[in-house]
Amino acid sequence: MNAQTIESANLEASIGWSIACEPGDEFAGFLRASLGASRSLELISSRQVKALLSDLHDRGVADDGHRRFGDLGLAANQALERYLPRLKADAVAQAIRILQANRGWIVLPSSQDWPVSLDDLGWAAPPMLWGVGDRAKLECLSRSVSVVGSRGATGYGEWATTEIVADLVSRGFSIVSGGAYGIDGIAHRAALMANGATFAVMAGGVNRFYPSGHEELLTQVCGSGAVLAELPPGAAPTKWRFLQRNRLVAALGLVTLVVEAGKRSGSISTANHAMALDRPVAAVPGPISSSASVGTNRLISQANAELVVSGQDVAILAGDHDQLDLFDIQQSLGSLETRALDALGSRPKTQIQVASEAGLEQAEAAIALSNLLLLGLASQRDGLWLRASPN
Numbered sequence: 001m002n003a004q005t006i007e008s009a010n011l012e013a014s015i016g017w018s019i020a021c022e023p024g025d026e027f028a029g030f031l032r033a034s035l036g037a038s039r040s041l042e043l044i045s046s047r048q049v050k051a052l053l054s055d056l057h058d059r060g061v062a063d064d065g066h067r068r069f070g071d072l073g074l075a076a077n078q079a080l081e082r083y084l085p086r087l088k089a090d091a092v093a094q095a096i097r098i099l100q101a102n103r104g105w106i107v108l109p110s111s112q113d114w115p116v117s118l119d120d121l122g123w124a125a126p127p128m129l130w131g132v133g134d135r136a137k138l139e140c141l142s143r144s145v146s147v148v149g150s151r152g153a154t155g156y157g158e159w160a161t162t163e164i165v166a167d168l169v170s171r172g173f174s175i176v177s178g179g180a181y182g183i184d185g186i187a188h189r190a191a192l193m194a195n196g197a198t199f200a201v202m203a204g205g206v207n208r209f210y211p212s213g214h215e216e217l218l219t220q221v222c223g224s225g226a227v228l229a230e231l232p233p234g235a236a237p238t239k240w241r242f243l244q245r246n247r248l249v250a251a252l253g254l255v256t257l258v259v260e261a262g263k264r265s266g267s268i269s270t271a272n273h274a275m276a277l278d279r280p281v282a283a284v285p286g287p288i289s290s291s292a293s294v295g296t297n298r299l300i301s302q303a304n305a306e307l308v309v310s311g312q313d314v315a316i317l318a319g320d321h322d323q324l325d326l327f328d329i330q331q332s333l334g335s336l337e338t339r340a341l342d343a344l345g346s347r348p349k350t351q352i353q354v355a356s357e358a359g360l361e362q363a364e365a366a367i368a369l370s371n372l373l374l375l376g377l378a379s380q381r382d383g384l385w386l387r388a389s390p391n
Contacts, residue, residue, distance in 0.1 A: 013037040014108050015092045017127035019232050020044075020083040023244035027069055027079050029123030034061040037127060044083055049076045068123075091232075098233035102207045104132040113138040118251050120277050126230035126248065130206045133226030140174035140197040140225070145314055146253030146274070147175055148246075148267040149183025150260040150292045157183055157260035157292060160284050162190040164257065167311025169196030171320065174225065176201065176252045178245060179218055181211060183259045183267070188221055195224075199252070202229040203237035203245040210237050243269055250274040254318040257282045258305065261295030268295050271305065280317040281305040333375075336360065340368035341377055341387065348384030 014037045021028040031040035035055055043052040053072055056062045062072060069075040099106070107114055107129040115138065118125050131138075145168055149157060165175055165187050175191040177184040179200035191198035200221050204210055206229045209218040218227055230248065231241065246266065250256050250273035258281065261267040271281045283305035286293020299305035308314050333341065343349070343357040355365035369385055372378035379388045 009038045012092055013041040014128040015095060016041050016087060018230060019091050019095060020086050023230050023241055024124045024247060026123040027075055029125060030065055032127060033123060034059055045087055047080060052076055095232040098207050099130060102132055104130060104206055105135050106130060115141045115252055121247060121251050130229045131226045132206045133222030137197045137225045141252055143172060144174040144176050144253050145318060146249045146256045147177050147187035148258055148270045150262055150265055151180055151182035152292060153182040153186060153260055154290060154292050158186050161186045161259045164311045164314060165190035166194045168314060169194035171311060171315050174198060176249055178249055179214055185214055185217055188217060192220055192224055197225040199225045200227045201245055201248050202227060203241040205229055205231055205233040205235040207233040246270040247273040250279060251277060255280045255282055255314055257314055258296050258299060259284045260286060260292040262291055263294045265295045271299060275304060282308040282314050282317055284308060336364050336368040337371050340365060341372055344378055344385060344387040348386045350384060354385055
């Protein structure tokens with residue numbers, strides 16, 4: 001069997017798994033991780049439970065399965081009841097036809113542009129992704145922030161989302177959300193207005209933009225990023241699928257930012273998924289009188305989220321430490337350097353001017369400016385000094 005044949009079989013099997021199981025089905029993920037998508041689906045489709053168990057023992061993974069699922073034989077038979085009714089003869093071909101009609105594409109875990117952050121979901125990772133939009137933009141997901149919040153966003157929430165997202169885009173981050181009304185939609189729009197890449201994760205198929213009122217917005221998202229789903233085209237969103245969609249949103253972001261969330265907001269579910277993945281969670285504090293901020297304020301008060309008020313705060317949580325390091329350096333400066341730095345600005349000054357404004361002797365100013373230059377806090381041009389611009 002050549003490489004092209006193997007890849008084709010793997011593609012068809014991955015589509016089959018996408019059709020066969022509900023999002024987050026860990027037993028299906030265990031089988032795929034242990035035996036491969038093609039072999040595991042072959043055994044499930046042909047009801048070869050004994051051969052399946054034998055293969056798991058031969059691969060040395062049966063004990064792992066027992067610890068998670070108990071009796072593997074029972075778990076396999078229960079899985080057959082869930083999967084087989086969906087594995088109709090034309091199901092794969094029909095899903096591909098719908099995808100092609102919508103000019104979509106498929107990304108497999110073996111694809112070069114697979115978002116590797118999804119692998120952190122372990123056995124709960126999706127077997128594949130269906131997408132519509134600009135596939136080349138998937139590389140932007142390596143530097144992304146997930147933004148979620150209340151569907152009933154307030155004016156305050158809209159303002160905070162727009163400001164923070166615009167700042168994040170200016171720092172080179174893409175924005176991931178769920179395409180819903182409220183904060184999700186505001187986050188997508190803010191990213192588009194800032195000419196940034198943005199991605200919407202659906203709870204149903206990519207051919208059914210949800211909510212329908214965001215048809216135009218999600219079409220725009222396809223122009224600067226992509227609409228993604230783990231369920232096949234034609235699949236309808238359900239309450240369970242929304243909850244499971246949230247794990248993908250959390251996994252795709254370096255940080256999950258919750259702008260507004262009510263007491264029982266689904267955004268808290270996304271935050272919980274992020275915490276389970278050891279991803280940072282950030283929350284914007286809100287008025288204690290606002291029901292839309294009960295969830296965010298509680299996340300902060302219970303130390304489950306970092307309080308943030310700017311894109312810079314979120315960027316630091318995502319791993320951009322330049323500003324934090326600069327602050328730490330400034331805090332540790334000596335008195336001469338601190339006074340010289342206070343005297344510097346965006347307009348160039350001579351050493352004599354710096355010394356005069358800082359109240360330093362010329363020798364002290366020379367030492368202080370040299371140290372600031374070495375620390376990257378000051379720059380020199382044509383004998384003139386100015387404060388270094390932050391990266």
